Amino acid sequence: MIKRIWHGYTTHENADTYQALLHDTVFPGIEAKNIPGYRKIELLRRDLGQEVEFMTIMTFDSLQNVIDFQGEDYERCYVPAEAQRVLSRWDLTSAHYEEIEHHDY
Template identity: 45%
Template sequence: MIARHWRGWTKPADADAYEHLLREHVLPGLRTIAGYRGGYVLRSNGAEETEFVVINLFESLEAVIAFAGKDYATPVFEPEAKRLLSRIETVAHHYEVKVGP
C-alpha cells in the first residue's frame, strides 16, 4: 500500500470552506478510483493560517498514477481549492505503508 502525503494552508477565514470541499467533493471523488483505499484529512488551526495535511491511501503506485498522472509527485487540485489555499507544498510525497490498523 502507498500513502500519498501532501500539505496546504488556508487563511483562517477559508479553512471551513476548504475542509468542506475536501469532505464533500474531493474524497468522495477519490472513492471512484480503482485502488483507492481511503484517506485522512488532518487540520491544525493557527492564528495566522490553518494547515491541512492530506494523506490518501492507494493499493499501489499504479493506482496513484491513475489518480495523479505520470508526474504523480505533482499535487492535484480542484479549481475551487486553488482559490481557497493561500500556500501549498509543491510536491506530494509517497511512502510504502509497512504497518497499519
Template identity: 45%
Template sequence: MIDRIWHGWTTPANADEYERLLRAEILPSFADADNDGYRGARLLRREAGGDDEEVEFVTILRFDSTESVKAFAGEEYREAHVPPAAREVLERHDDRARHYEVREEREYPADGS
C-alpha cells in the same frame, strides 16, 4: 500500500470553507473515480498560529501501489492535484505530493484491551 501525503494552508477565515470542499466535493470525487487501487483518505487539520495565523491541512490518500497512484494522478503523479475551487481558498500549498510505503499499521481498542 502507499500513502500519498500533501499539505495546504488557508487563512483562518477560509479554513471552514476549504474543509467543506474537501469533505463534500473533493475527497468524494476521488472515491467516485474509476481507480480500483484507491483505498480511502484521511484529513488532518491544525491551527498553525504564529505571526501569519494560518490553518494547515494534511490529506493522506491511500493506494494499493505506486501503479494505483499513477492511475489516479497520471505519469507525473508526484505533482499536486489542486482543483480550482480549492486554489481559491488556499493561501499556499505543496507543489508536490510525497509518497510513502506503509510498512506497518496497528490499531488498538479504545478501552485498552
C-alpha cells in the same frame, strides 16, 4: 500500501470553507473516479497561529494505483480550481511513502 501525503494552508477565515469543500466536493469527486487500488483519504487539520494547515493522506494498494490516479507525473499535486481559490499556499508535489507496518489497537 502507499501513502500519498500533501499539505495545504489557508487563513482562519477560509478554513471551514475549505474543509467543507473537501468533504462535499473534492473527496466525493476523487471517490467517483473509481480508481483501482484506492482505499481511503484522511484529512488532518492544525491551527498554526497565523494560518491553518490541512494534510491529506491518501492510501493506495500500490504506486501504480497512484499513477492511475495522477498520471506519469504522479508526484504532482492534485488541487482543483475551487480549492485553489480558498487556499493561500500548498505543496506543489505530494510525498509517497510505503507503509511497512500497521497496528490497530
